[in-house]
Amino acid sequence: MPLLVMKFGGTSVATLDRIRRASKRVGREVANGYDVIVIVSAMAGKTNELVGWVGDTSPLYDAREYDAVVSSGEQVTAGLMALTLQEMDVPARSWQGWQVPLKTTNAHASARIEEIPTDNLNAKFAEGMKVAVVAGFQGISNEGRITTLGRGGSDTTAVAFAAAFGAERCDIYTDVDGVYTTDPRVTKKARKLDKIAFEEMLELASLGAKVLQTRSVELAMRYKVRLRVLSSFEDNNENAGTLVCDEDEIMESNVVAGVAFSRDEAKMTLISVADRPGIAAAIFGPLSAAGVNVDMIVQNISEDGRTDMTFSCPIDQVARADAAMQAAKDNGDINYHDLVADEEVCKVSVVGIGMRSHAGVAAQMFAALKDEGINIKVITTSEIKISVLIDRKYLELAVQALHDAFGLERAA
CATH class of the missing domain: 3.30.2130.10 (VC0802-like)
Structure with missing residues (x-):
């Protein structure tokens, strides 16, 4: 079956109603014939709350225990979305980073992805699972400890899964409807781009644009993963959002993109x-x-x-x-x-x-x-x-x- 990766950020899963809305999007892709890997962030505000609890408990905290605490937010979201999909009669299971397993370095709170073996998830897809809901932002070190990838790590998780599984596309659902020529809050003339090249998006992300995390764009460019940035709060058609892709896919563009x-x-x-x-x-x-x-x-x-x-x-x-x-x-x-x-x-x-x-x-x-x-x-x-x-x-x-x-x- 063709495979999609869909990533939902914190604002997209901030409440049970929003998780239901996101699950309906996933259900539509399953109905269109796709197997789907969903990457979820913690519900909006939850990671900050968990980080605060760690700091209040232990100002000079053990980074290994920090990761154990702050990774729990994504695990809650993954379980809730899997349950929601099951209620919709969509065969779904939640997966924590260590269950995949998403293997990382030992650098707690800022780990880097080393490998994502595909055997476990592919075996479950072959048995009839249609959706794997994976907790983003987290993995497991070679010491067997939970690790986290740093802020914005769920974007990186999504792109890494798309690369590892050869996904047709990686859709990033967020609170904006695409990549703009500049911040619309600064100028009302800002225009949403239909397509943008990997290199341009990487520069914009590193220079202050907050739509995508820089590491995720680097990974997408390296492995030629087609990214699409979409709004979680609008009904999207197949041409919605902004496609981040190879320069060769863009016929004509302005000299300056943004x-x-x-x-x-x-x-x-x-x-x-x-x-x-x-x-x-x-x-x-x-x-x-x-x-x-x-x-x-x-x-x-x-x-x-x-x-x-x-x-x-x-x-x-x-x-x-x-x-x-x-x-x-x-x-x-x-x-x-x-x-x-x-x-x-x-x-x-x-x-x-x-x-x-x-x-x-x-x-x-x-x-x-x-x-x-x-x-x-x-x-x-x-x-x-x-x-x-x-x-x-x-x-x-x-x-x-x-x-x-x-x-x-x-x-x-």
């Missing part, structure tokens, strides 16, 4: 650093060891053997970055005059595979920002994206200006 942004960024500048071989490693090695997620990096021209080094990071990692640099200075690994943090910036990016073959995108972007009186603090580019740091107070204005400048309200 505008992404990250509101909570900080710009850090090390003033007067010795300009010598190995200085970059001496700076960014300790930052990496401290878990600081460095993004944009700019080094000024050297003068009298000294230079300034600027980088960006999430605003909630400023204190960690400051401590790492101070420790490196105290150890004599680096020497600098001062570390200046600007916590009032944001990152705005334009993304599109069409940028590979079209010149002038950067000039058009910078001209649009100039016309609005927006000063650019840092610029980085890649083959299919251009990102800038600007003052946070101009974020909405910048997004709207760029959306208009590249005509994103119009289809290609």
Whole structure:
């Protein structure tokens, strides 16, 4: 039988009524002739509640027990959906990660998937099971302990199952009806995309778009898993939502596919650093060891053997970055005059595979920002994206200006 993977996020299974609604969608696919693997998240708010309980019980908690507690939310949802499907006379069973088994590394709370053997589920499908409801976000380590994949891990679980079982498609049901050219809450002109290339979606996800988890898009691109993003709260036809697919499936597209942004960024500048071989490693090695997620990096021209080094990071990692640099200075690994943090910036990016073959995108972007009186603090580019740091107070204005400048309200 052809196979589909369907993933339902927390808002899609937040109540028993919503679980019934999701189950009806699954039942329709079974009626259409599919075997279905359903990946479910915990009911909305439940994971935060469980994390809070762990913190209240043990501030310096054992990560193995943390995983045992927070993985229980998905298990409840899986059982409830399997029961709901059974009430609809659909042969269904719930599966926890260890029962599949979904094998992972030993890194509790941030495990990575190593293997998904297909024998157990395929045997049950052969016996007449039509739906396997699998608890997302969790697996089992080679030590036999429950592990979790980190926030957004259910998206990654769904794509991994689609790859392992050769699914026709992986449908991600969420609270939005697809991928938009930018956040519709920022500009009403945002347009839903019918299709978007894996590379574009990966860039948008990593740059702040919250529709899909970055790891899930990486996995889909690697294994060519066709993803479809759909709304759980609308009646969808076969052409609904946004299809995330290989570039070859997209006949024509705009040069720029979308505008992404990250509101909570900080710009850090090390003033007067010795300009010598190995200085970059001496700076960014300790930052990496401290878990600081460095993004944009700019080094000024050297003068009298000294230079300034600027980088960006999430605003909630400023204190960690400051401590790492101070420790490196105290150890004599680096020497600098001062570390200046600007916590009032944001990152705005334009993304599109069409940028590979079209010149002038950067000039058009910078001209649009100039016309609005927006000063650019840092610029980085890649083959299919251009990102800038600007003052946070101009974020909405910048997004709207760029959306208009590249005509994103119009289809290609």
